[in-house]
Amino acid sequence: MQPAARIAAAIELLDEILDGAPAERSLTAWARRSRFAGSKDRNAIRDYVYDALRCRRSFAALGGAETGRGLMIGALKAQGAPLDDLFNGIGHAPSPLTKTERATPLLETLPAAVRLDCPDWLMPMFETDLEAQAEPALMALRERAPIFLRVNTLKADVATALNSLASDDIEAKRIEGIETALVVTANERRIRASTAFESGLVELQDASSQAAVHRLAGQGAALDYCAGGGGKSLALAAMGYSVTAHDIDPRRMGDLPARSQRAGATVDLRSPDDLGDGEYDLVLADAPCSGSGTWRRTPDAKWRLTPQRLEDLTRIQADVIRSAAAYVAPSGRLAYATCSVFSCENDAIVDAFCSEGRWQVIDRMKLVPSERGDGFYLAILERNV
Template sequence: MTPAARIAAAISLLDTILPGEPAERALTNWARGHRFAGSKDRAAIRDHVYDALRCRGSFAQLGGGEDGRALMLGLLRAQGIDPQTIFTGEGYGPEPLSAAEQAALEAPVPEDLAELDWPEWLRPALRADLGAGYGAISEAMRARAPVILRVNIARTDPKKAAEMLAAEGIVTQPHPLVATALEVIEGARKVHRSAAYMNGLVELQDAASQAATALVPLAPGMRVLDYCAGGGGKALALAAACPEAVIHAHDADPARLRDLPVRAARAGAEIALCPPGAPGTGYDLVVVDAPCSGSGTWRRTPEAKWRLDPARLSELVALQAEILEKAADLVADGGVLAYMNCSFLEVETAAQLRDLEARGWACQTERRFSPLEGADGFYVALLHR
């Protein structure tokens, strides 16, 4: 496919995604219906779509509209490419520019482009909660997130894992945030087919999530509960960090745990799945990675930021408080409650600790991670009674 044909495909996909079609589903369906498109074509089109979703506000400003065509005009303008070289109407490329589009492209470039890529209603809260880092973090969130692997230190070490990956054309480098993390700098699309991944020596997990997990206290024989386990990434990381601990995984939706037994077997980890609605009590450590806005991960899931609204955020905040109240009752005397999520917002992070503190809990450790550290936005707090 020509560069123009790729842009035209991205326009079509965006016009399907913007009204509500999940991006991954739209991309999968497009690939199935366009078998002639090679892997490089599909990768380029995917990049166009996700770049546009991450920078939807600024691209709309640059391109003079909010549909797929305007967003691709904005993308080209942001990249310093003359849209008239792409929008020619030749072959499978997009139709030539209209007079209105040409006028929009000649408009001055605003100075606050990065801020436009947050939902407008959320900007005051983000500006207050991110403080002095607001501008730099806003800019960082417009770029693609790095691909980070967690080395399963129960079975290998980072140096050996990196060598094994390199043998298959996957180049990595250590991540400064945590010793278990490797950043993939070449060959990321090969990871899922690599022997290291297939044999459970590495897992995909962001460096901030790994670093947060590394902060929790672990010791042989401890009873540990991953209360909102989801796919089980935290449970697997805990099991790798301390194989002698007794790890349990629970989720309100048991279907989310369906792949965990296979992943645990691949990693050589022992993780007990709790019966639905019966997590048990008396744990030395309860980890709560609560459902949240996901604002710290919007580089990876950019469509989510445009679909979040005040009502949904309020629902999430109420759910987090309910989960924390239940989880606190599962901690044994002298135990630790670890609260974490991937949000930048104070209302979802530190503000959630106030009710617990009123009940006699005290925060021992609190840490916020930022994309300025080469990771997702993430929050963790360790509490004890």
């Protein structure tokens, strides 16, 4: 596909997504019906779409409209691309720009929520909850997320993992302060086909998530109460825990047996009816949340979140922390986590739970999106004596 044809395809997809279609579903469906598109075409179009969704408000302002066409015009203006070469109406290229579309406002004159690509109703929450970190966090959410790997210490040390990645021309470097974390600096799309990944030397896992797991160091039986795909289950197993994984929707753990086998880890998958009662030294409840700390990875989620959905999530989170606490052994620890940066999903949930007098916080971690990882929250609790 020619560059202009890729832009036209991205415009079509963005219009679908702006009409309410999930981004990933639209991209997958387009790839299936567009057999003429090669892998480079698909990757380029995916990048266009996700970049435009991350910067939806600012690109719409630059492009003159909150449409697929407007977003792509804004994106290309931001890049300084030759618009007249790409929007010329020749072949599969989009039609030429209008006089209105050529006009370019100065972003610094626009409201902060537009410049920083934040829904208006969420801007006060970012400013109140993150204070001086609000603008850097929102700026980070406008950019593509780095690709992080966790070195699986059941099979390799960091040097061995780096050498194996290098043998497949994948460049990576250590993240200071997180002993198992690597950030990929070149050829990230080769990871899943690499020897290091296929042999279980590394796993894809955000660095902030790894930092949280390291704070849970200990021994004994651990329950990953909202396990999902099982990344934290595998990390806990690599630290020496005997790990049980649970999810209210067991289908989310469908890949975990294969991942465990590749990693050389033992993870026991159990149904909600087979968890025992108060037998775990550590219970990790990584609760469903807005995902606001990870919106650079799933940018359409930022625009789909509503006040009602956020309120619903806080009720779910209050139920999750209470339910998870029932499985903690008398001298054990309860860890509550989200990938949100909002206090209403984090401190407010934990503090309300502790206000009943039976639990106390012994450690908290709050991370905002940055080059070192996604936004993440962790509170570690123990019972009051």
